[in-house]
Amino acid sequence: MCGIVGYIGEKDAYPIILKGLKRLEYRGYDSAGVAIYNGNEIEVCKTQGKVSTLEEKAAREISRVGTFGIGHTRWATHGEPNDINSHPHVSNNGELVIIHNGIIENYGSLKTELKKRGYTFYSDTDTEVLVNLIEDVQKNEGVKLGKAVQIALNQVVGAYAIAVIDKKKPNEIVVAKLGSPLAIGIGENEYFIASDASPFIEYTNKSIYLEDGEMGIIRLGREVRLRKIIDDKPIVPYVQELQLNLEQIEKGGFDHFMIKEIYEQPEVIIDTYRGRLLAKEGIVRLGGLEDHIEKFLNAQRIIIVACGTSWHAGLVAEYIFEELSRIPVEVEYASEFRYRNPIITEKDVVIAISQSGETADTLAAIKLAKSKGALVFGVCNVVGSSISRESHAGSYTHAGPEIGVASTKAFTTQITVLTMIGLRLAQAKGTISKSEFMRCLSELEMIPEKVEIALKTEDKIKEIAAVFMNAKNFLYLGRGYNFPVALEGALKLKEISYIHAEGYPAAEMKHGPIALIDEQMPVVVIAVESEHYDKVVSNIQEIKARKGKIIAVVSEGDTTVGEMADYVMEVPKTPEVLTPLVTTIPLQLLAYHIAVMLGRNVDQPRNLAKSVTVE
Ligand code: M6R
Helix, strand or coil, X not given: CCEEEEEECCCCHHHHHHHHHHHCXXXXXXXXXXXXXXXXXXXXXXXXXXXXXXXXXXXXXXXXXXXXXXXXXXXXXXXXXXXXXXXXXXXXXXXXXXXXXXXXXXXXXXXXXXXXXXXXXXXXXXXHHHHHHHHHHHHHHCCCHHHHHHHXXXXXXXXXXXXXXXXXXXXXXXXXXXXXXXEEEEECXXXXXXXXXXXXXXXXXXXXXXXXXXXXXXXXXXXXXXXXXXXXXXXXXXXXXXCCCHHXXXXXXXXXXXXXXXXXXXXXXXXHHCCCEECCCCEECCHHHHCCHHHHHCCCEEEEEECHXXXXXXXXXXXXXXXXXXXXXXXXXXXXXXCXXXXXXXXXXXXXXXXXXXXXXXXXXXXXXXXXXXXXXXXXXXXXXXXXXXXXXXXXXXXXXXXXXXXXXXXXXXXXXXXHHXXXXXXXXXXXXXXXXXXXXXXXXCHHHHHHHHHCCXXXXXXXXXXXXXXXXXXXXXXXXXXXXXXXXXXXXXXXXCCEEEEEEHHHHHHCHHHXXXXXXXXXXXXXXXXXXXXXXXXXXXXXXXXXXXXXXXECCCCHHHHHCCEEEEECCCCHHHCHHHHHHHHHHHHHHHHHHCCCCCCCCCCCCXXXXXC
16 A cells, blocks of 8 residues: 555645645555656655655755645555655656556566666666556657556556656646545645545545546646546546545544454455466465475475464464475464574574564564574565565565554455465475365455455444443354464454453363353354364353353354354355454454444554564
8 A cells, every 4th residue: 555645736736745645644654755846847856764754855855846746655565665666756758757556566577578678777666667668658659648648557467546747748647546546636726636535635525536447637727537548438527525524534434443454354365465366377476485485395394483463373374384285384472482492493484474574572583593594484564674674585465554553454464475375385395186276276366255245244243242342251262273263353352342352272161261151251153164163063062051152153154053152243155274364354343343332442452552662
C-alpha cells in the first residue's frame, strides 16, 4: 500500500498535497515525495522517511510554488526504501512524472525491453519502468498523454492506482486504477486526486471513485473524462456526495483499524501471492527462496524464530513444512532462543518471522544464528526493516501497514508466504504428488474468496460476543494445524479485551485444564473437517459432560458438532493444510466484538506497543 495525492486548481498545491500525504501515512510511511509545477518546470523533491522529513527537505530544496502537483507516501514493495526509490519517478526525457500505488508484476520483462531501446533506470522500482514505457509509447505513436498511458497500461500485468503529469501539459492529470483505490475530488474550479477522500474532504464532499480498469483525464476547466483502459469505451462518471468525516475515511468507514485490517485480508492475501503463485501453470515461486533452495533442501532442520502472533504463524509452518516437505522443523520463541546457547550449525536454516521486522528479540536471535553460520531467511511485512536487512534472504508479506496493535492481516499473510514455501520445498524434494500439489495451489488461490465468506458471519459472531462478553476466562482448543490457531485466538482475546484466555491442544485438556470447566466456562473449539475430526468431537463431549459452554468453529454444513455445540461459527470447507487461513477469521471477529462491547481501546490496548523494540 502507498498513498497518492494530487491537486490542480487555483490554490497553492504544495500545502494541500503535504497535508493530504500526512493523512495517508497510514497507508505507508517509509518514504515520501512531491512534484510541483512552478510555472516553468516540474520541481521534484523526495526522500526516505516520513512526510515530516519530506517537509524539511522540500523547504530547503524546492520553491513549493505552483497550483499543480502530485505527491506520494510509500510502502516499499520493489526496491528498499531510499531516496532514489521514492516516488515521484521521472521519465528519461524529464517530461513525465508518475506516482503509483501497487505492483507491476511484469516490470522485469518490460525493463529489459526498454533497456534495449536505450532507456536508463536509476531506481529498483517497477514504477520507473512504467513511466518510461509511457514515454516510449508517446514517442513511438505520437499520441497525447492520456492515450499513451492507456496503451502502456494495456501492456502491464499487476495492480495500480497511478497519476501521471506531463511538463508540456501543466493543466492535466491522467489517472488510472486496477486493484488499488483512487478517488477524484471535485471542487470549484479545482480537482483533487487521492487514495481515499481524506486529503480533500475539507474542500469538497463531491467525489468520483474510479472502478477497476478505468482511467480518467482530469483537466482544469472541463469535466472529468473517464474511459475503460482495455477498449477506450467512455464511462459516465458517477459523482457521490460523501457523508463521512475525516477519521472515518482514514479507517475506510470502519470504527477501528483492527476491523478494517480484518476485512482487508482477502485483498492482502492476493497481494501476497500475486506473481508468486500461478495455480493453473503449477508454479509457486518466491524470489528469495529460489536463490537458496538447495540450502533449504539440504538443511538438517529449519529453525523458526519469532514472537507473539508471528510465533503462532511459525507453529503453523512447522505442521505444514513437516507434513509436506518432510524437513524437521523447530519453532522457538526468539527471546528464549537467543539466551539459551542453542545448538546451531551451518547445516541449519533459520526462518525469522516478523510483521514489523523490528522486534528486538527476533533481531538478536537472527544475529546469533548468523554468527553460527546458519542461513537466515526473513519473512517480514515492513520492507527495508532491520530484520529484512539483517537476513541473508527472505520473502515479504504484502499486508500493507498494520496499524491496529493486535495483529490480524499480518498473521494470515505470513501463513500465506509460509504455505508457499512449504509447497515449493515439497515440490522440489518430491515429497508431494503432482495432483496434490496442483490441488493445493488452486485451493490456496481460492482462500481469499473463502475468507470473504467467513467474514460474512460477522453478525452471528457479534451475537455470540454479546452472550460471552462478561465471561472471566476462555479456553481455546484445536488440534494439528489448528492448535496454533487456538493459541492465536486466545492471544487476540486477551490482548484487546483483557479477558483471561488460554489456548491448548484439544487432547491436552484432560491433563489439567479440564479442571477449570464448569457452566461458566466458554470453550472455543476449532472443529473443522480434518483427519482428527472424530477426536475433536470426543473432546467436545468431554467438555459437555462437565457443562462447559461450547462455541465451535465448524465447516459449512456440519451437523455433528452443530448439534452438540451451544454456538457455531461456520467457515467454508478447505483442505486441512490451509484451514488456519479461514479458521482464524471468526476468532479475530469474536475477540474484536467482545473488546468493543467492553468499551476497550481496541487499536491501542493498554500496556502494549505495535513494535516491541526492547527486550
Ligand atoms: O512485529 P512482530 O511480528 O515481530 O511482532 C511480534 C509480536 O510483538 C506481535 O505479534 C504481538 O504479539 C501482537 N500484538 C499480537 O497481536
